[in-house]
Structure formats: structure tokens, C-alpha cells
Amino acid sequence: MNKVVFVEAFFKPIGKAETIKVPTGETKKGFFGGEKEVFRKEEQWVQTGWSDREIDGQRLAKDVAAAVDKLNEQGFEVMSLTDVTSGNYSWKYETKGGPGANGGWGYGYGYGYSYTEGIIVVAKKI
Template sequence: MNKVVFVPAFFVPVGKEKTVKIPTGEKTTGFFFGGEKDVVRREKQWVQTGFSDCTVDGERLSDDLSIAVEKLNQDGFEVVSVTPVTCGNYDWNFHRGGVNESSYGYGYGYGYSYTSSLIITAKKLT
């Protein structure tokens, strides 16, 4: 008896450094009106803004593969093969220029592939 397991790949998170205000728990008294104000310190933190559109999170994919193989082994299966599934993406653009946009033009295009998932094939041990 054979079993096939699908392990999806995920893209790596992308983000940027952002300065945030963190309260210290201390209070200070205002000079003019005497009101209390929280004391804060500024700290740079990485903030996720989304996910990459082309870079797969290899570390997570490796961990997910390890978990799937371990579960198959616990269920009495032996892994026969691990096959990557490759997908692709592309983009292009064309620009006209010159007088009345008729003198010249140029274009470009690119494409790339990435591992979108893994397929594990296993057979039952007897």
C-alpha cells in the first residue's frame, strides 16, 4: 500500500525596520501645567509588511518536510521519494518614447521559477 503526502511551501516574510515608542513605566511631571506624562524610549523593531513573491522559506519547508516524514514513519510507512513541484512567475513591460511617442520603444521581460511544494511518496512496511 502506498501513500502520497503534499507539503506546501510558503514564501518568506518581508518587512522593514520601524522606530517604536515603548513605555518604561516611569512618569514625569510637566513643566507648565504640572500634568504627568509617560516616559518612553525609542527602539527599532522589525515589522512584517507582507511576504516575498519569489523567495521560498526554505527553513520552514525543511521543518514541514521533517514533520511529515516523521508522521509517516510513526504510521509504519517508508519514504520512497520526495519530489519538488516547481512553479514560475514572470513580468514584462513595453515603453514607447520620442516625439508623439513614435520615435522609439523598448521592452523587457523576465521570468523565474520556485519550489511551490513537495510531494512525498511512501510505502507501507510489512
């Protein structure tokens, strides 16, 4: 008896370092005699989105290891691991000018790329 499991790959998170104010737990007297909280500045990485071109290889490795461990616990032996590749593309073509207007001209471009969508794990019952 065989079992096939698909392990999805996820794109890398992208972000930037932001300076935030973190409370210290201390207070100090204000100019008019009131108390106010004391803060310190700290840099913290903040996720702003997901990459459109790079997969998170470390996460994929952990997810594959978890899938293999689960199959082994269920009495399966992994026979093969196969990557699934997908792709994306874009193109544009535009003309300027036209017939009778001293000729016409245009431009165009196109590109394509592939990425790993996931891993197929094939296992056999021991």
C-alpha cells in the same frame, strides 16, 4: 500501501526595522504638575509583505520534517522527496510612431523565472 503528501512552500516575509515607543512602566511629573508615562525607543522588525521571488527555506525544512514525522508515526517509511517547480513570467511590447510618420519604432521585453512550489513526499506502509 503507499501515501503521497504535498508540503507547500511559502514565500519569505519581507519587512523593515521601525523605531517604536515602548512604555517603561515609570511616570514623571510634567511641566504643569501632571504625571505622564515614560517611554523608551526600541527598534523592531515589522513585516510589510511577502517576497515575490524567494521561498522560506527554513520554514519549508521544518514543514517537511513535520510531515515525515507524522508519516513515521502512522507506520509509513519515506521512499522519496521530490520538489515541485512552478514559474512566472511577464512581457510587454509597445510600438511608437506608425506608417507614414517617418517610419515607426517600438520596444519590448520579457522575462521568466521559476520557484519551488513545494515538496512531494511518497511513503510506503511498513
